[in-house]
Amino acid sequence: MRFRNALLFVALAVAWGSAFTAIKAGLDYFPPVLFAAFRYDLAGLLMLGYAVYATDRWRPRTRPEWTxxxxxxxxxxxxxxxxxxxxxxxxxxxxxxxVVSLSPVLTTAFARVFLPEERLTALGVVGLLVGFVGVAVLSNPEQGALVTSRTVSLFLVFLAATAFALGSVLTRRVDADLPIETMEAWSMLLGAGIMHGASVAIGESFAAVRWEPRGIVALGYLVVVASALGFLVYFDLLERLGPIEINLVSYAAPIVAAITGVLFLPEELTAATVAGFALIFAGFVLLKREAISAELIGTGRPTEGDH
Structure with missing residues (x-):
C-alpha cells in the first residue's frame, strides 16, 4: 500500500509539475486567460462526467453548496x-x-485571520517571513530597477498563489456536505465562464489563437493529464495520506517543472531559483513542523501548537 501511495504521489507531482511547462509552451499559441478558460471548459466537463459516475450528488442543491x-x-x-x-x-x-508552492504557507496566514481556532506561533511567523524572503530572492531584481516585466510577472504569480490560498480557507468556512468531485467539477465550469468574461474584458480574441499541433498538445495535456487525471489521483491520495503529506506535492512539483523546462523549453535553472525554492520550503516546514512530525511518527494528528 505504501508503495502504491508513493507511486501515485510521484505521478501527481509529475502531472502537476509538468503542467507549468505545458502552460509555458501553450502560451505561444493562445492568449493567456483564454487559454486557461479553454482548459477548464474541457476539464470541467470531464470532471462533471466523473462526478455523475462516482457520486450520488452530481450537482449542488442548497445555498451553502452553491456558495x-x-x-x-x-x-x-x-x-x-x-x-x-x-x-x-x-x-x-x-x-x-x-512561487505557487508558497500557497500552503499563505493558507496558514489566511487561516489565522478567517478561522479563529487556528493559531500562529512565533516560529510560525518566522516561517511566513522565510517564505516571503524566498519570493524576494526569486525576483532577483536588477540593480536600480525594482519594477521590471519579470518582477511584475512574479507579482502576478504571487497573486495567483494568494487567490488559491484564500479560496481554500474560505471554503472551510462553508458548512456544506458536497462531494469534492462535484465541487471541483462545478467550480471548474464556473471558473471557466468567469475567465471567458475576463478574456473578453481585457481584449483577448479568438482570432489570436493559433491551432497548431504543439499548442493543441499543450492544451490536451493540461486538460487530460494535469486536470482530469491529476485531480483523480489527488482525491485518492487525500483520503489515504491526509492534507499535510499531500501539501508536499507543492514542493515536488517545482523540481519536475525545472527538469521539464530544461528538457522541453529553452529554460535554465539559476542559483536564485534554487535558493528561493529552498527558502519557501523551509518556511513551510517551520509552519507545519508539528503536523509533519506527527505524520513521521505515524500518529497523523497535528498537535496543539501547529501553525
Missing amino acids: LVGIGGLFMIAAYHAFLFVGELGVTSAVAAI
Missing part, C-alpha cells in the same frame, strides 16, 4: 489560473511553480 462552488470557481479556478497564465508570460515554468 462553496462560487468560492472555488472565483478564487481557486478563475483568479488563480488567470493570474498564473498571464504571469507565466514573463517567468520560467520552474519559477512559477516555486
